[in-house]
Amino acid sequence: MKKYQQMIESVSRSGATAAASEHSIFEELNVTIDHFDRSPLALIQILHRAQELFGYLRDDVVQYISRELRIPVSKVHGVIGFYGFFSRIPRGKHTITVCTGTACYVRGAVRLLRGIEKQLEIESGDTTTDGRYSLRCARCVGACGIAPVLVIDDDVHGDVASKRVKNLIRQYK
Ligand code: FES
Known part of the structure; x- marks a missing residue:
């Protein structure tokens, strides 16, 4: 019985901790929103x-931003959909971005x-189902001189040949 009681207390403590940390994350977001004076023009930065x-941009977070900036949710979703770097689903541990801009396209980005x-x-x-990698495409990451380009997290890899990519990705565990 005592063990059961301890279990309940520990579960409710961890729930309280999660709620507290969620609250502090929203507070941090508020700092940014206040910093930009709740201006709709700062939507992208926020x-x-x-x-x-x-x-990632969860529905409740998007609704919160929409309320705070007085922008319709549909408009916020429109901005999120337009820019490839925003995500509405949880990202994997590593994000792999394949540039499919013109320079990369002509140098084999699609094959890559x-x-x-x-x-x-x-x-x-x-x-991926193990939550390790997320894959996405982007239009020109500003490194056309070394096309085709792959960005893994914050690392830019240029002249990436299809043959080399397997090992390259494996380095990010
Ligand atoms: S088109 Fe890929 S870096 Fe510019």
């Missing part, structure tokens, strides 16, 4: 910060992308 804090999709058994926009 979404960036929210994604940094929460890992298909190879990665095959290796990870997911499609662009998805996350």
Whole structure:
């Protein structure tokens, strides 16, 4: 009986801790929102910060931002959908971004992308079932001189040949 009681207390303590940390994350988001005087013009910066804090743009977070900035939720979703770097689903531990801008496209970006999709058994926009990798595409990451380009987390890899990509990805565990 005592053990059962301890279990309940420990579960309710961990629930309280999670609620407290959730609360403090929202407070941090508020600091950013206040910093920009709740200006709708700062929507992109605020979404960036929210994604940094929460890992992705959950529905409740999007609704919160929409309320605080007095912007319709549909408009916020429109902005999120337009920019490839925003995500409405949880991201994997590592984010692999294949640049499919013109320079990369003509130098084999699509072949590269298909190879990665095959290796990870997911499609662009998805996350592997083990939560390790998320795959997405972007339009020009500003490194056209070394096309085709792959970005893994914050690391930019240029002249990436399909043959090399398998080992490259394996380095990110
Ligand atoms: S098109 Fe890929 S870096 Fe510019």
